[in-house]
Each structure stands twice: as structure tokens, then as C-alpha cells.
Amino acid sequence: MQALLRNLCLGWASAVLVAGCASDALTPPEARIDTPGAFVAVEGYYEPGELTLVRILDRLQFEEARLLFMTVHDARPETYDEARELAKDHELPIRELIRIEPDTVVTQSPHRVVWFRTLTAKEQERVP
Amino acid sequence: MSRAKFFAIAALAIASVSGPGRAEEPGEDRAAMGPEVLHNPTLERTAEQGILRAVPISIELPIDIALRARRVLVHYRLWGDPDWTALELRRNGAKYEGAIPCLEISTVTGDLRYYIRVHDAEGRVIATGASRARPYLVTIKHDTVLEPGQGSGAKCPDPADCPAGLLGCPSERVVEIACQSDADCEGGTTCSWRGFCERADRRKNWFTLGVQQDVGAFATAGACSLYSQENEGFACFRADDAQYTGTPVQTNAKLSGGLGPTRVVLGYERLIHYDTTLGVRLGWAFFGEGPTPREGTAFVPFSVAARATHWFGDDLFARSGLRPYAFLTGGYAMVDVKGSTVVRENPLAPPYQGGNDLEQEVTVWKRAGDGFVGAGTGLAFAWESRRAAFVEVAAHAVFPFGAFVLAPSAGVTLGF
Numbered sequence: 001m002q003a004l005l006r007n008l009c010l011g012w013a014s015a016v017l018v019a020g021c022a023s024d025a026l027t028p029p030e031a032r033i034d035t036p037g038a039f040v041a042v043e044g045y046y047e048p049g050e051l052t053l054v055r056i057l058d059r060l061q062f063e064e065a066r067l068l069f070m071t072v073h074d075a076r077p078e079t080y081d082e083a084r085e086l087a088k089d090h091e092l093p094i095r096e097l098i099r100i101e102p103d104t105v106v107t108q109s110p111h112r113v114v115w116f117r118t119l120t121a122k123e124q125e126r127v128p
Numbered sequence: 129m130s131r132a133k134f135f136a137i138a139a140l141a142i143a144s145v146s147g148p149g150r151a152e153e154p155g156e157d158r159a160a161m162g163p164e165v166l167h168n169p170t171l172e173r174t175a176e177q178g179i180l181r182a183v184p185i186s187i188e189l190p191i192d193i194a195l196r197a198r199r200v201l202v203h204y205r206l207w208g209d210p211d212w213t214a215l216e217l218r219r220n221g222a223k224y225e226g227a228i229p230c231l232e233i234s235t236v237t238g239d240l241r242y243y244i245r246v247h248d249a250e251g252r253v254i255a256t257g258a259s260r261a262r263p264y265l266v267t268i269k270h271d272t273v274l275e276p277g278q279g280s281g282a283k284c285p286d287p288a289d290c291p292a293g294l295l296g297c298p299s300e301r302v303v304e305i306a307c308q309s310d311a312d313c314e315g316g317t318t319c320s321w322r323g324f325c326e327r328a329d330r331r332k333n334w335f336t337l338g339v340q341q342d343v344g345a346f347a348t349a350g351a352c353s354l355y356s357q358e359n360e361g362f363a364c365f366r367a368d369d370a371q372y373t374g375t376p377v378q379t380n381a382k383l384s385g386g387l388g389p390t391r392v393v394l395g396y397e398r399l400i401h402y403d404t405t406l407g408v409r410l411g412w413a414f415f416g417e418g419p420t421p422r423e424g425t426a427f428v429p430f431s432v433a434a435r436a437t438h439w440f441g442d443d444l445f446a447r448s449g450l451r452p453y454a455f456l457t458g459g460y461a462m463v464d465v466k467g468s469t470v471v472r473e474n475p476l477a478p479p480y481q482g483g484n485d486l487e488q489e490v491t492v493w494k495r496a497g498d499g500f501v502g503a504g505t506g507l508a509f510a511w512e513s514r515r516a517a518f519v520e521v522a523a524h525a526v527f528p529f530g531a532f533v534l535a536p537s538a539g540v541t542l543g544f
Contacts, residue, residue, distance in 0.1 A: 028377045031475035031486070038475065088485060116475045118374060120482030
């Protein structure tokens with residue numbers, strides 16, 4: 001019944017050319033620095049003042065620490081917006097396929113989650 | 129008294145005699161058996177008449193027929209005249225009287241043929257005297273060849289001095305002959321919906337061949353969720369042509385849409401009134417079928433629709449020219465409509481599919497249907513009364529898998 005009502009709603013809504021029956025979304029969920037698939041731009045990872053784009057592959061949570069499994073990309077964006085645009089490229093060059101670091105490497109530096117893409121099976125296999 | 133008048137009265141006298149025998153039959157049975165025949169010996173079907181003299185006709189009906197009769201029509205044809213003409217006899221007490229006008233008799237000699245048909249209140253023919261195939265004959269002769277005394281009587285008076293309806297003067301010409309079915313009409317005429325015989329090249333059966341292009345719009349909110357794709361006729365495909373099976377965030381997505389199937393349409397419509405047709409249209413989608421996801425419902429290219437059409441104009445089917453119309457329709461059709469939307473992935477949900485960006489534009493196919501109702505309008509141009517080309521557009525509300533579909537079409541239609 002719910003499905004039927006929804007379909008009718010969609011049909012009649014479209015018939016009168018109004019936009020959908022979906023409610024406005026609340027603030028959409030955002031990826032965090034430990035979300036597998038997240039692209040994080042970290043400042044000063046290699047060189048002070050430079051942004052480095054890393055991809056979170058997995059995390060390992062301990063009682064008082066957390067390890068991040070990351071792929072480090074070979075990209076040097078100058079701004080977070082540029083990092084976001086670079087992250088959308090599915091063929092972005094890789095500098096280090098897998099790197100395991102405590103999350104403090106990211107959290108103790110200026111950083112921003114700039115993009116997200118679900119991991120493919122091949123990308124998940126990078127995690128030992 | 130001319131021989132023609134003598135004959136007519138003699139005929140009705142025989143009719144009167146013959147009537148009571150059949151009056152015992154139940155009326156329903158008689159109606160089922162067809163019109164009563166006013167019997168008349170063949171030998172009495174001839175008379176002679178001088179030129180320029182009206183042919184008076186008088187008939188007295190059997191009582192059972194007289195009770196039901198509303199109009200008595202005389203159909204006559206002059207010598208050399210290819211057409212039959214009708215005139216209505218006037219009731220005068222128990223008789224019906226009239227005359228074939230003397231001006232029509234004129235000076236042309238030869239056989240005048242006529243027969244009589246009696247109609248009831250509904251236009252049904254309930255009795256006949258003679259027939260078109262075997263009519264009464266009145267031979268019009270010049271006065272010089274008539275027997276002494278036969279040519280007597282008033283010749284055609286000045287029409288201005290001879291008012292219609294008077295004996296010997298023109299009867300009122302019948303413009304419309306009442307009828308109930310085509311069987312009541314003769315001479316290539318048919319029974320119109322107004323209840324009168326008419327001669328019109330109006331075709332009642334129309335066959336249509338056309339092409340229809342569907343254009344659809346649908347709401348894309350939630351279209352790419354697994355539930356929608358499994359249960360609501362949606363199928364979403366990424367840029368790499370893989371079907372999207374991720375976990376989208378519900379957003380207030382816009383309408384989307386585009387071209388739907390292209391169909392060849394075969395139709396039949398029946399003219400049920402001057403301005404109304406009822407019909408059915410069968411379609412076959414030969415282009416525009418969308419992809420069917422695994423375990424999804426296969427596309428059915430066949431479609432069928434009923435329609436009722438109102439034609440704007442006065443008896444448009446009897447002539448050529450423009451024929452504007454509007455119609456209501458409903459039926460069965462699957463409509464695959466291609467659109468697009470932006471899907472936002474939920475990063476916090478367990479990923480079911482790799483490679484889904486936080487936001488990505490996907491192609492959305494909506495398999496809408498299977499029922500629809502709608503309305504439309506169109507314009508046909510008939511270069512002959514029985515041949516026309518048309519363009520039209522219909523708006524369909526498709527359900528239960530909803531979409532809004534515009535269905536423009538064009539084609540030709542032939543009347544039979």
C-alpha cells in the first residue's frame with residue numbers, strides 16, 4: 001500500500017509538474033577522516049605548507065588510538081577546492097599504494113575531508 | 129375525374145379492404161415482419177393524364193395502419209427525370225390527399241411513376257403502395273391523343289394563383305424524409321442520426337495508421353534507491369554503464385524526463401454521430417525500449433487504447449477540409465522514459481557498490497505503466513471526405529508506476 005501511494009504520488013505530482021514528493025533532505029551525512037573511501041587533504045604531510053591528498057582505505061581502532069590505512073596520491077593541490085576537484089578523478093596518480101599511520105598524523109595538522117568515493121574491491125585489497 | 133384519381137381511390141379502397149384481415153395480427157409481429165403492403169392489382173396500376181395537369185392522389189388507409197401513420201409520402205419520377213422526388217400528402221379526415229404539381233408534369237409526355245410509403249411517428253415505414261421497382265404508372269399524353277373527356281379538367285394555373293396544398297396545385301415538397309434505419313431510405317440515401325434520409329458521402333468507419341513518439345517526465349526523488357529500482361520501475365546507470373546499486377541519500381530531486389518509445393499505431397474509429405467517434409488504437413513500440421534490470425519486468429511493446437473523440441464543426445465527415453478535434457483516452461501501455469539525476473552517496477552507510485562518488489550524475493530509466501488515462505487534441509486535414517492526415521498530441525497520466533507522458537502523433541486516416 002505504501003508503495004502504491006508513493007507511486008500515485010509520483011505520478012500525480014509529475015502530472016501537475018511539481019517537484020516530487022520527497023521531503024527536503026536534512027543535512028546530508030558527510031564522510032569523516034576515518035570513513036573508508038574518504039579523500040582527505042592534509043596540510044604539511046610531506047612538506048610544510050603543502051597539501052597532500054590521501055584516501056582512507058580502512059581504520060583500526062584501539063582503546064586510545066586509531067590507525068588509518070591510506071593511499072597517498074601524487075597530487076599537490078594548492079587549495080582545498082582544488083583538492084576536491086582532483087579527488088573526483090578516478091585515475092588520480094598514486095604516490096604510495098598503502099600507508100598505515102596513526103590518525104594523529106591527520107588530526108594534528110590542518111586537514112579537510114574533500115570528497116568521498118566508495119571503495120572498489122581492488123582498492124579494498126590494498127589493505128593487508 | 130381523371131383515370132389517375134380514379135385509380136388512386138380504387139387502390140385505397142382495395143387497401144381498405146385488405147387491411148382488416150391483417151389488423152388481427154399483433155402489432156409487434158407485424159413490425160417484425162416489415163412494412164404492410166397495400167395490395168393493388170397490377171392491372172389497376174396504370175392511368176392516363178393530360179399534359180399540364182396536376183396528378184391528384186388520394187389514399188385512405190386501413191384503420192390499423194391509419195392509427196399508426198404520421199406521414200404519407202408519395203415518391204414520383206417524371207419521364208426522363210433520373211431522380212425520384214417525394215411529396216407529403218395532407219391528411220383530410222380519413223384520407224391523405226395531394227397532387228403531383230402540374231408545373232412538374234409540364235408538357236413532357238411519357239410515363240410518370242410513383243409509389244407510396246406510410247411512416248409512423250418514429251419514421252419507420254409501416255406500409256407501402258407499389259414500390260420503386262414496381263411503381264404505379266400514369267401515362268402523360270398530349271390532349272390531342274386522349275380519349276374525349278380525358279383531357280378535361282383545369283390545366284396548370286398560374287403558380288401565383290395556386291397555393292400549395294390545394295387540390296390540383298403543388299403539394300408541399302418534402303425536403304426531409306423521416307426514417308429510423310437505412311432500410312427506410314431509398315435511392316442511395318441513408319438514415320441520418322437526426323432521423324431523416326439524406327444523401328451524404330459520410331464514412332462511418334475510419335482506419336488510422338500513424339506514428340507516435342512518447343515524451344515523458346517523472347519525479348526522480350528516491351529513484352535510484354534499491355527499493356525504487358526493485359519495486360517502482362526505475363533503473364539507474366552510472367557513467368561507466370554499470371547499474372547503480374549504492375546507498376543514495378534522499379534529496380529533493382527535480383523532475384526529469386525525455387524521449388520515450390516510438391510506436392507505430394493502427395486504429396479504428398466508428399462515427400456514432402455527426403461529431404463523435406469511438407475507437408481503439410493498437411500500438412507497437414519499435415524504438416526507445418529501455419534496459420531491463422536483472423529480474424526486472426520485461427518491456428511489453430504492445431499497447432492498446434480506447435478513445436472517444438469530439439469533432440468541432442458541422443458534419444465534418446461529409447466533406448473535405450480541416451477537422452479539429454479533442455479526445456479522451458485510456459488503456460494499456462508501458463512507457464520507458466530516459467532521464468537523469470544526481471545521486472548523493474551516503475558515506476556512512478555500508479557500501480554495497482564500489483566506485484560511487486559522493487555525488488554523481490546517473491542515467492535514470494523509468495518504466496512507467498501499465499495503465500494510463502489522458503486527453504488530447506488534434507487537427508485533421510481531409511483532402512477528400514474519406515481521406516485525411518492528422519497531427520495530434522495527448523497528455524497521459526500513467527499509473528500505477530507514475531509518469532506524465534506527452535504523446536504527439538501523426539498519420540493518415542481512411543474512411544470506409
